[in-house]
């Protein structure tokens with residue numbers, strides 16, 4: 001498999017964790033977002049959406065990190081990203097979508113660039129925007145962890161699921177934007193538990209060959 005990744009991209013980090021969790025080897029290809037390599041023709045030929053990550057498996061291109069995780073789970077079922085019970089699976093999917101659908105899209109590079117380019121946000125205003133949506137999303141995430149009765153060492157009991165794989169990269173990005181994470185003790189504790197595992201630890205942004 002070939003993974004098109006950028007070290008600081010949280011959606012790329014999701015896939016680095018996911019592949020490591022399943023013990024799958026891949027060849028990384030580094031796509032620099034600051035250098036706009038994701039908008040070059042050669043990359044657009046691979047992923048017309050011009051976003052990382054992308055995965056190539058057996059000659060076929062897969063995009064959208066959550067869809068790629070579903071693909072990996074279906075082609076390599078063990079260990080699974082989802083728990084057994086339907087109710088638990090719905091809970092894990094809901095947590096994953098708080099990150100993937102409600103937080104991340106609002107704080108993406110192109111959104112932040114548009115706010116600055118079109119609406120003349122200063123760096124401070126951009127950061128306030130970022131911090132606002134992080135706070136709202138993580139407050140909801142933490143509330144769901146607390147009210148579900150399902151959280152344990154990880155988001156769902158004591159086994160890693162896709163919810164953990166979405167949470168940790170988002171917290172890394174939130175730290176980079178100096179968000180106050182103290183209101184989310186349960187999420188922080190889950191992140192600490194995740195970081196004890198090599199699949200989270202070794203795939204983090206600073207260890208990537210393209211990190212600067």
Ligand SMILES: N[C@@H](CCC(=O)N[C@@H](CS)C(=O)NCC(=O)O)C(=O)O
Nearest residue numbers: 009010011051052064065066109110
């Ligand atoms: N929903 C997509 C989002 C992918 C995405 O937006 N990736 C970011 C990096 S985390 C990106 O390529 N941004 C480039 C840009 O916004 O121009 C996924 O989960 O794969």
